[in-house]
Structures are given as C-alpha cells and as structure tokens.
Amino acid sequence: MINKFKVIVVDLSKSKSALEYFDTRDKWLGGSGLAAGLFSHYGLMDEDPFHPDQPVILAIGPLTAYFPLMSKTILGFMSPYNGQYAESHAGGRSALALRFTGYDALVIRGKAKRPVCLALGSQEVHVQDVHFLQGMDIFKTGKRMRNLKPRNPGHRSILRIGPAGENLVRFACINVDTYRHFGRLGGGAAMGAKNLKGIILSGDSHEDLDPGISKEYVKIYNEIYQTVVQSGAVRKYHDLGTPENLIPLNELKALPWRNLQSTHDPEVGAVSGERFAEELLLRQVACAGCPVGCIHIGLLRERFGEEHEYLYRQVSYDYEPIFGMGTMLGVASGPGVLTLLEDVEKLGMDAISAGVALAWATEALDKGVVSENETMVRMEFGNVEAYRKGLEYLAWQPNEFYRTLALGTMAAAEKYGGEDFACVLGQEMAGYATGENYYVSQALGFRHSHLDTGAYSFDQEKDSKDIQKAIDFMQDQENYRVLMCSMAGCLFGRKAYPEETILKALNSLGFNYNKQELRDVVENIKAHRWALKFRTGFKPEEIKIPARYLEVETWKGKTDPGYMNQLKKTYQQVLQEMAAKYIDESEEKNEPS
Amino acid sequence: MKVLRAANMERCIGCYSCSLACARSVYKSLSWKRSGIHIRSSGGISTGFEARVCLACDPAACAAACPTEALRQRPGGGVFFKEKRCIRCGECAKACPVDAIYMDPFRDTPVLCIHCGLCVSFCPHVCLEMVNIAKEDKDDQ
Numbered sequence: 091m092i093n094k095f096k097v098i099v100v101d102l103s104k105s106k107s108a109l110e111y112f113d114t115r116d117k118w119l120g121g122s123g124l125a126a127g128l129f130s131h132y133g134l135m136d137e138d139p140f141h142p143d144q145p146v147i148l149a150i151g152p153l154t155a156y157f158p159l160m161s162k163t164i165l166g167f168m169s170p171y172n173g174q175y176a177e178s179h180a181g182g183r184s185a186l187a188l189r190f191t192g193y194d195a196l197v198i199r200g201k202a203k204r205p206v207c208l209a210l211g212s213q214e215v216h217v218q219d220v221h222f223l224q225g226m227d228i229f230k231t232g233k234r235m236r237n238l239k240p241r242n243p244g245h246r247s248i249l250r251i252g253p254a255g256e257n258l259v260r261f262a263c264i265n266v267d268t269y270r271h272f273g274r275l276g277g278g279a280a281m282g283a284k285n286l287k288g289i290i291l292s293g294d295s296h297e298d299l300d301p302g303i304s305k306e307y308v309k310i311y312n313e314i315y316q317t318v319v320q321s322g323a324v325r326k327y328h329d330l331g332t333p334e335n336l337i338p339l340n341e342l343k344a345l346p347w348r349n350l351q352s353t354h355d356p357e358v359g360a361v362s363g364e365r366f367a368e369e370l371l372l373r374q375v376a377c378a379g380c381p382v383g384c385i386h387i388g389l390l391r392e393r394f395g396e397e398h399e400y401l402y403r404q405v406s407y408d409y410e411p412i413f414g415m416g417t418m419l420g421v422a423s424g425p426g427v428l429t430l431l432e433d434v435e436k437l438g439m440d441a442i443s444a445g446v447a448l449a450w451a452t453e454a455l456d457k458g459v460v461s462e463n464e465t466m467v468r469m470e471f472g473n474v475e476a477y478r479k480g481l482e483y484l485a486w487q488p489n490e491f492y493r494t495l496a497l498g499t500m501a502a503a504e505k506y507g508g509e510d511f512a513c514v515l516g517q518e519m520a521g522y523a524t525g526e527n528y529y530v531s532q533a534l535g536f537r538h539s540h541l542d543t544g545a546y547s548f549d550q551e552k553d554s555k556d557i558q559k560a561i562d563f564m565q566d567q568e569n570y571r572v573l574m575c576s577m578a579g580c581l582f583g584r585k586a587y588p589e590e591t592i593l594k595a596l597n598s599l600g601f602n603y604n605k606q607e608l609r610d611v612v613e614n615i616k617a618h619r620w621a622l623k624f625r626t627g628f629k630p631e632e633i634k635i636p637a638r639y640l641e642v643e644t645w646k647g648k649t650d651p652g653y654m655n656q657l658k659k660t661y662q663q664v665l666q667e668m669a670a671k672y673i674d675e676s677e678e679k680n681e682p683s
Numbered sequence: 684m685k686v687l688r689a690a691n692m693e694r695c696i697g698c699y700s701c702s703l704a705c706a707r708s709v710y711k712s713l714s715w716k717r718s719g720i721h722i723r724s725s726g727g728i729s730t731g732f733e734a735r736v737c738l739a740c741d742p743a744a745c746a747a748a749c750p751t752e753a754l755r756q757r758p759g760g761g762v763f764f765k766e767k768r769c770i771r772c773g774e775c776a777k778a779c780p781v782d783a784i785y786m787d788p789f790r791d792t793p794v795l796c797i798h799c800g801l802c803v804s805f806c807p808h809v810c811l812e813m814v815n816i817a818k819e820d821k822d823d824q
Contacts, residue, residue, distance in 0.1 A: 155713055158700070186699065190715050232727060244723020244732075245715045268728050296706075296714035296789055304711060311707065315700070319807050375728055376698035378715075381807040383696035387729075404729045 103200030120151030121578030123615035125166030142201035151578035159583035181377035182267030187247035190293025212295035250288035252438025261443035323585035327384035332409035333363030349449035357422035413521030414445030420471025446518035464491035510637035524549035526654040617672035684759035689734035701802035719796030737796035748778035
C-alpha cells in the first residue's frame with residue numbers, strides 16, 4: 091500500500107479519463123494534503139471558479155477504511171463562494187467507496203455539454219447523459235441514480251446536487267448518500283458549473299493485506315476500535331449527538347437566535363437535543379467504517395389530507411442545521427426545524443448559509459432595508475411557511491434580490507444595505523457566538539469553519555483574552571486537524587486519535603514515520619494550504635467582522651473590540667508568515683510519473 | 684456447533700465494521716466484498732440495512748452443487764471450504780438461495796461465512812449473534 095498516489099483524472103469535456111501516479115506520499119500524506127497537492131498541479135490559480143477546467147478533487151487518506159472513523163472524503167476545489175482554494179469534508183459511504191474503487195483521488199476537469207452522471211468503479215468509468223435529472227431535487231435524483239450503473243448495492247456512494255447547485259447558488263452543497271454533505275463554500279455550484287449532476291463511486295475492488303504487517307495492523311485496529319466504542323468522549327456523538335450543545339450554549343448566552351439579535355432564549359427546550367431525542371429521533375446511522383453512528387434521523391409526519399392521511403419523512407438533524415434552520419430563524423419547534431431541513435436538503439443548499447441568509451433578509455425586511463417587493467414573501471422570525479418559500483426562491487432565484495442573495499449574504503448586504511447585521515465571518519457564521527476568539531478564527535480560518543481551530547472552546551477558557559495563548563491554541567489545534575484531515579479522519583474521533591495513535595496506525599501499515607518527521611510534513615501541508623488560499627486571492631486584511639458581533643452579549647459580557655481587533659491583526663500576520671514558509675522542494679516531484 | 688445469525692438487523696447503523704472485520708481477519712484483505720457478511724441498504728439508507736450472510740442450511744444447497752466437494756456440509760449448518768479442492772466453477776454461488784456466496788473475481792474463489800463469530804464482537808449494536816442450533820430449534824417449539 092505504500093506506493094505512489096493513484097489518481098484518476100476525468101475530463102468531462104472530452105468524456106475521457108487518464109490514470110496518473112504521483113510519487114508524493116511523503117509530502118502530501120493524503121486527504122487535505124493530497125487535495126492541496128493535486129490542486130497545485132491541476133488548479134487554474136488565476137481563473138474563475140467556473141472556468142471549465144477548474145478541477146473538482148475528491149481525496150482520501152492513507153488510513154481510509156483501514157481504521158475506524160477514517161471515513162471522510164476531502165473535496166478540494168476553487169470555491170464559487172469566495173473564488174479561493176477551499177476544502178469541504180463529507181462522510182457517508184464516500185470514503186470507503188473511493189478507497190474500493192482503487193484510487194486515492196478523483197480529479198474532475200472540463201464541462202459536459204449536457205447534465206451527466208460520472209460513475210466510477212475499479213474497472214469502469216462512465217460519463218452518462220442524465221438530462222432527465224435536470225432540475226430534480228436531491229431525493230428524486232438519488233432514487234433515479236440508484237438505478238444507474240454500476241449496480242453495486244450497499245457498496246456504492248451516491249453524490250449529487252439539487253436545483254441550487256445547478257442554479258449556481260454559491261453555497262449549494264453536494265449531497266452524499268442522502269444524509270451527509272460537502273456542505274460549505276459552494277461545492278454544489280462547482281459541480282453545477284460542470285453540468286455534473288451526480289457521481290457514483292462503486293467500491294468493488296480489494297486490497298490484499300501484506301502478511302508481514304497484518305498482525306501488527308490487526309492489533310492496532312483492535313486497540314483503536316475498543317477505544318472508540320468505549321470512550322464516552324466519542325460515544326456522546328451517538329447518544330444525543332451534536333444537538334446536546336443547544337442547551338449548554340444557550341445557557342452560556344452563546345447560541346445565536348434571530349439573526350444574532352440574541353444569544354439566549356427560554357424557548358431552547360423546544361429544539362434541544364434532548365427534545366429531539368425524546369420526540370423525534372427515529373434512529374441513528376453511521377458513515378461506512380465508523381462504529382459511532384452519529385447521524386441522527388428525525389421523523390417528520392406530514393398530514394396531506396382532510397381525513398387522517400399522513401406521510402412521513404426521515405430528516406437528518408445536527409447541531410448546526412438546528413441552528414441554521416431553527417434558532418437563527420427564530421423557529422422554536424422540532425417539527426418546524428425538520429420541515430425546513432427537509433426543504434433545504436431537497437434543494438441542495440448548505441443549511442447554515444441558507445439559514446443565515448434568510449435571517450439577514452428577515453431583519454433587512456423588518457428594518458425597511460429591503461421591501462416585500464424584493465423578498466416576495468413576508469419573512470418573520472418563526473414563520474416556517476414563509477421560510478419554506480424563501481428557501482425555494484433562494485434556490486431558483488426568481489428576481490434580482492434572490493440572484494444577489496444566492497451569491498452570499500454579504501454580497502446582498504453590500505448591494506442593499508444592512509452590512510452591520512449580516513452575520514458573515516468569511517462565510518455565513520456557524521452557530522457559535524462564544525466570543526472574540528471564535529469570531530476571528532472563523533473570519534480568517536482556512537475553511538471559515540468552526541472546525542478549523544475549535545476556537546469556540548478557547549473562548550470558554552479562563553485566559554481567553556490572552557493573544558499569545560489564543561494564537562498558540564489555534565495553531566496547535568490547526569496542526570492536529572491538518573494531520574487528522576490528511577489521514578482523512580473524522581474530527582469527532584479526536585479523543586481516539588491522539589498524534590501518537592495516528593503515528594502507530596500509519597506505521598502498522600508499513601509507513602516509517604517518526605514523530606518529528608510527521609510534524610514537519612504536517613507543518614508543510616498547513617503552509618501549502620495557506621499558500622494556495624493566499625495565491626487564489628485571500629486578503630485577510632479586507633475581511634470585516636460586522637458590527638453585530640460587537641453588540642453580542644455572552645456570559646462574559648459584551649465583545650471587547652480592542653482585543654478582537656488586536657487578535658485579528660496578529661492572526662493575519664501569523665497566517666501570512668505561515669503561507670510564506672511553504673517549501674515546494676521540487677516542482678518536478680509533483681509531476682505525474 | 685454454533686452458527687451466526689443476523690438477528691437484530693433493525694438495529695444496524697450501517698457501519699460495516701462486521702464486513703471489514705471478516706475481510707481483515709478471515710480473508711486477509713481490506714475489502715467491502717471479500718467478506719462472509721455483506722451489508723446493504725434496500726433502496727437507499729432511509730430504508731435501513733440488511734445482511735447477506737449464510738443461513739447455515741442443513742442440507743446446504745451450495746455443498747450439494749459443488750462438484751468437487753470443496754464445500755462440505757458442516758454439522759449443525761453451513762459448510763466447510765477446502766480451497767485446494769475448488770475448481771472455481773461458481774456453482775455454489777448460483778445454488779445459494781439467499782445470494783450469500785460472493786465469487787471473488789480477483790482471487791477467483793468463493794467468499795462465504797464460515798460461522799466463526801469474529802464479526803459479532805465488531806458489531807456495536809448487537810445485531811449479530813452466535814446461536815446454538817439445537818437450542819434455537821428448541822426455542823422455536
């Protein structure tokens with residue numbers, strides 16, 4: 091298994107593919123590192139995200155399928171949202187399916203003339219005309235795609251976009267196996283621009299275990315598996331799941347409500363993890379290769395007739411989607427949240443960004459910044475039916491207002507006004523109003539995600555206003571997360587995978603790293619990702635933290651603008667210096683061999 | 684002799700830990716398919732999961748169909764497999780009434796459950812269990 095990266099490069103314009111090998115395992119590791127390496131090779135740095143030859147990259151890591159929770163696929167692409175190199179991560183069956191196609195990565199270039207579905211197996215590549223799926227929602231598309239070849243039930247992953255991706259909503263997502271997503275920064279639009287409606291990954295190949303290593307590998311596997319199934323820190327993701335955070339964050343006054351007009355609300359009980367579990371949880375499912383089962387599926391009953399006529403829907407929920415389609419929109423009802431989640435899922439939009447966009451539109455309408463002529467519906471916090479229409483309009487963009495809002499909340503605020511209350515930190519905020527460290531971290535973070543550095547956690551530390559400590563925390567966290575995402579593991583597995591365990595796992599497969607070597611490689615991958623982001627237009631000094639964040643009151647009181655500005659300045663400098671440190675030892679080594 | 688039963692598949696979360704364990708330790712492979720137990724959804728994940736696994740028939744149709752006695756009846760249900768007797772004809776896979784034998788196109792051998800029970804310890808939701816056939820029959824009466 092320690093060999094060159096095996097990459098399949100599909101050109102949709104020509105409907106032809108090429109096998110490429112990269113002898114860069116030591117340098118790129120896999121996952122995040124591999125995606126960045128491939129983007130360096132195939133990306134068009136100075137071209138538009140919608141340039142036909144801009145690559146969409148799916149990459150897995152050296153531990154994928156070999157160890158529990160190594161179940162993520164990394165999407166590397168030029169973000170249609172911000173025009174910069176971006177990553178988004180998803181699970182489902184995608185990672186194992188890609189592993190068992192026999193490739194380390196899939197690179198898709200070119201643009202098909204009509205909507206197509208790309209199907210990849212270990213001995214097949216098909217680019218199939220699926221014009222009949224055009225405009226079809228995520229669920230119907232998934233159903234139709236299950237009838238396409240290759241038929242490999244249970245051992246396939248089905249990725250697709252909905253109307254939002256086709257209509258180039260800049261925060262359209264890619265749905266993976268119904269309940270998972272490459273959610274943020276517009277991967278769905280990147281696919282849409284290629285006329286790529288879906289991807290089938292058919293995992294039909296095998297790898298023989300090297301008898302020389304298999305005993306040690308099985309031993310390490312068993313140790314990690316036991317830690318995962320026994321550790322409360324990992325199991326909690328199965329029990330209530332991430333929605334267990336709603337009540338604690340609300341108590342901390344750190345849960346955004348109604349476009350972040352408030353950080354606390356007595357109604358939280360109606361959308362808490364506990365309430366969902368007791369009243370709506372149907373079951374949990376897992377990503378392939380992970381015994382945790384963190385995907386919570388809620389039951390939504392819907393009455394459709396005068397008599398007692400019901401249908402039911404199965405809707406996945408998590409902390410962030412409940413924030414996006416719930417608290418941020420003032421929707422304090424479990425079925426209400428599930429109704430909106432079902433809609434946003436069908437349309438194929440990121441639930442966080444769509445929620446924040448509609449929350450801004452609601453306040454803008456209320457303040458008279460825009461009128462109902464623009465919004466086409468009287469959006470009010472808590473009004474589920476109005477938001478259902480709003481989501482539909484966002485995906486289909488029937489007027490200039492929605493065409494602008496589909497570019498992002500700040501794009502709309504810049505045009506219509508209301509920038510002060512646009513809850514955008516690099517992209518639409520995630521559900522953490524925990525304080526200055528988080529705001530700066532998301533605004534400047536590589537993925538503009540709460541997962542970049544986990545700074546919401548540092549906000550809760552005693553020394554949360556010590557700039558050096560904050561920077562050290564964010565850097566340490568980022569280093570670890572770059573390592574984990576290069577493996578490509580799920581970040582819910584952090585407690586089961588300290589650095590030493592990752593090292594043991596790698597070496598049990600025949601790699602031969604020591605701790606320092608691995609740290610050096612990770613440091614270089616981190617710098618590489620930042621170098622790519624800067625190279626494609628990232629200007630941290632131009633990112634503003636809107637005034638709304640200064641009005642926020644958490645358990646610590648009001649935001650401290652002096653600390654926040656100083657932290658932002660310092661962090662900008664740290665990132666610039668880091669990107670400059672990237673060493674591309676030998677350009678030739680990046681060439682396929 | 685005990686046999687494997689996928690008794691509680693309603694609890695299955697679709698993690699594939701069982702298949703991967705069988706592939707890893709029985710078939711010395713990293714594989715989804717080279718495993719005696721296959722997990723699949725029946726039309727998307729919203730429909731839940733089912734296990735394709737040997738039902739431990741006695742008499743076993745696959746053993747009856749095997750022309751070279753590479754598959755022989757296992758007392759209590761299921762079969763024993765002797766690879767060196769196998770001529771890769773695939774008759775066993777055709778004969779299996781529940782499609783639980785996978786003909787591995789790479790090794791060109793049948794892959795099937797040997798009722799060793801290893802997968803049971805890798806199921807986080809107790810979907811799988813090893814059952815004593817005699818006791819099972821008694822419980823049914």
